[in-house]
Amino acid sequence: MKIVKVLALSALFGAGLMANDVLVSNMSQMEKGLSSIQKGFLYNTPALIKEGVSDIQKANALFHNKDETKKYLPKDKQHLNNIAFNAAKRIDTASNNVLKSLDKKEYSKAHQSYSEIVNACTACHAVVRSW
Numbered sequence: 001m002k003i004v005k006v007l008a009l010s011a012l013f014g015a016g017l018m019a020n021d022v023l024v025s026n027m028s029q030m031e032k033g034l035s036s037i038q039k040g041f042l043y044n045t046p047a048l049i050k051e052g053v054s055d056i057q058k059a060n061a062l063f064h065n066k067d068e069t070k071k072y073l074p075k076d077k078q079h080l081n082n083i084a085f086n087a088a089k090r091i092d093t094a095s096n097n098v099l100k101s102l103d104k105k106e107y108s109k110a111h112q113s114y115s116e117i118v119n120a121c122t123a124c125h126a127v128v129r130s131w
């Protein structure tokens with residue numbers, strides 16, 4: 001009996017750790033993407049901006065399903081899943097808008113969409129961190 005409990009506990013704990021590992025590695029990809037976009041604007045290098053958008057969109061795919069998104073929020077914040085999920089959707093929309101504006105060489109507009117990405121990152125973090 002005891003061993004069953006130990007196994008069950010370690011399975012639960014293991015699953016929790018795995019979700020956390022995935023989250024941390026995706027967030028680091030988000031951060032890398034955001035830095036690339038910022039550098040791209042500062043050094044006027046559209047290729048770097050596009051690379052950053054690609055990193056962010058890959059990492060943000062973690063939140064494409066509402067129930068999945070919930071898993072990555074702290075337990076006491078899971079009822080605010082809607083806000084987190086919508087923040088992730090805003091990131092997809094805004095990052096697509098960055099690409100569209102770049103294609104039209106509308107750099108100021110592209111930069112506004114970049115700011116919108118940062119605001120959306122912060123919207124989810126504000127929930128998670130009780131800011």
Ligand code: HEC
Nearest residue numbers: 024027030031034063072073084085087088121124128129
């Ligand atoms: C759907 C919610 C959500 C969105 C959207 C989101 N994050 Fe996060 N982020 C989290 C959670 C949850 C954590 C872990 C808890 C914490 O650090 O407070 C986190 C943590 C982080 C961390 C710290 C990781 C660490 O190892 O301590 C960074 C960096 C980060 N996010 C970057 C970003 C960037 C950049 C974006 C936008 C491009 C973004 N995040 C968008 C939920 C989100």
